[in-house]
Amino acid sequence: MSEAARSPVRPRMPESDQLRLLARVARMYHERGLKQPQIAAELHLSQPRISRLLKQAVDLGIVRTVVALPAGVYTDLEDEVRDRYGLRDVVVVDAGGAGGEVFPALGAAAAQYLDATLTGGEVIGISSWSETLLSAVESLRPQNGQPAEQVVQLVGGVGNPQVQVQATRLASRLAEMTGAAPVFLPAPGLVSSPEVRRALMDDSSVAEVVAAWSRVTMALVGIGSLEPSPLLQRSGNAVAHADQEDLRRLGAVGDVCYRFFDEEGRLVGSGLDGRVVGIPPDDLRRIPRRLGIAGGERKFSAIRAALLGGWVNVLITDLGMARRLLQEP
Numbered sequence: 001m002s003e004a005a006r007s008p009v010r011p012r013m014p015e016s017d018q019l020r021l022l023a024r025v026a027r028m029y030h031e032r033g034l035k036q037p038q039i040a041a042e043l044h045l046s047q048p049r050i051s052r053l054l055k056q057a058v059d060l061g062i063v064r065t066v067v068a069l070p071a072g073v074y075t076d077l078e079d080e081v082r083d084r085y086g087l088r089d090v091v092v093v094d095a096g097g098a099g100g101e102v103f104p105a106l107g108a109a110a111a112q113y114l115d116a117t118l119t120g121g122e123v124i125g126i127s128s129w130s131e132t133l134l135s136a137v138e139s140l141r142p143q144n145g146q147p148a149e150q151v152v153q154l155v156g157g158v159g160n161p162q163v164q165v166q167a168t169r170l171a172s173r174l175a176e177m178t179g180a181a182p183v184f185l186p187a188p189g190l191v192s193s194p195e196v197r198r199a200l201m202d203d204s205s206v207a208e209v210v211a212a213w214s215r216v217t218m219a220l221v222g223i224g225s226l227e228p229s230p231l232l233q234r235s236g237n238a239v240a241h242a243d244q245e246d247l248r249r250l251g252a253v254g255d256v257c258y259r260f261f262d263e264e265g266r267l268v269g270s271g272l273d274g275r276v277v278g279i280p281p282d283d284l285r286r287i288p289r290r291l292g293i294a295g296g297e298r299k300f301s302a303i304r305a306a307l308l309g310g311w312v313n314v315l316i317t318d319l320g321m322a323r324r325l326l327q328e329p
Contacts, residue, residue: 017112019062020073020091025050026057027075043089044117044289074319081315081322085307088289088314095295095318102295102318107135110220110293110316114140118147118178123215125154125279125287126174127257128167128189130222132293132316137174146179152212154219155257155278156189174220185209187277189258190239194274201277213279219287221312223294224255225302243272254302256292256311257284263301265309285310295321304328 025043028034029050036054040047057063078090091113095105110132126133151174157167168184175182187200200206226247239247239258252260252268258276260268267281284290292312294303297320304325306312317325 016073017109020075021116022053022057022060022062023073024075024078025053026063027079029054030063044119046119074322077319077322077326081325084326085315087307087312090314090322091316092319092322093316095320103131103135104139106132106293106295106316106318107137108139110136110291111139111141113291113314113316114178115143118143120145120147122148122178122180122217123150123152123212124148124174124178124180125152125213125216125219126171127219127221127278128153128155128157128170128185130224130293132295133170133220133222136220136293137170137177140174140177142176143178148175148178148180150183150212150215151175151178151180152183152209152216153185154213154216154221154284155276156185156187183209183212185277189277190272191275191277197275197277206277213283216287218289218291219284220291220293221256223292223299223302223306223312225299226252226254226260227298239272243270246270247272253305254299256306259284259311261305261309261311263305265305265307265311267309289314291316293317297321300324 025039028039028042029036034042036047036050039045040050043050054063074092074094078092081087081092082090091109093105093109095102114136151171153167153171167189171182171184174180186205187203191197191200201210226244247260247268247270250268250270251262252270253263254261257278258272259278259281260270260272262268290312291314292303292306293316294306295316295318300321303315303317303321307315307325
């Protein structure tokens with residue numbers, strides 16, 4: 001018998017995103033001593049899948065006497081960021097660059113996270129404008145079965161009609177990929193006055209969306225800095241200069257769904273709040289899973305503040321950002 005015939009055939013190594021999940025589950029079970037039901041609850045996965053992942057980790061040699069982290073997997077760093085900021089979960093990706101190179105990597109990681117953690121019956125809320133959200137939804141593959149019941153817009157399409165169409169397409173594609181029914185918010189995200197906002201919120205078509213917000217189980221949001229992104233600037237839908245100056249004077253550093261906060265994550269009260277057609281701040285922070293997808297050097301203050309203020313409790317970010325978040329006192 002030949003040497004090749006006598007040697008066992010090792011399973012093919014899966015892709016890096018699957019390796020990350022395998023390593024995380026293995027560490028939780030073997031190093032932290034968590035039971036399979038606890039791991040399933042914490043990671044929002046089924047217990048049978050946890051059992052399969054543990055077996056696969058052994059088959060691939062990830063679990064020996066200790067957990068060997070594969071190259072490009074940063075579960076130790078993820079655990080540090082999670083514990084430091086009291087988060088539910090963290091995903092760290094090595095984006096291999098800065099600026100626009102970060103967004104495709106973050107989008108792909110977010111799509112993988114959704115693929116792994118959407119277990120059925122979800123009501124997904126989505127904000128209307130974010131480069132990382134666009135990348136995530138474009139990277140998402142069609143899901144088996146119907147992991148989500150509805151996809152609900154959390155804030156209106158910001159600005160001109162073209163952008164409102166883009167926001168609608170974002171929600172539509174996410175709904176299509178998850179087998180969910182889309183629930184659209186037929187209004188701009190920012191209006192000219194509180195009176196206009198009140199009139200829109202009283203409209204029956206908007207009231208239907210408002211009722212759906214209370215059922216949202218997971219929110220997908222970008223984390224915006226006070227300085228608008230190049231994409232937002234090109235769209236002509238950035239917050240007006242006068243509003244930006246007012247927010248800067250009040251100490252704002254970033255926003256989630258056009259709710260601006262200071263460096264400690266505290267909501268900044270400004271005239272803008274009364275003009276936002278979107279989910280109220282307290283309702284947003286009551287959503288069980290609030291997935292923030294953001295990275296890049298210029299977003300540091302906004303991301304850190306969003307974590308401190310509880311605006312998100314699941315973070316998908318890049319390697320450089322994760323390390324910097326741990327350097328802050």
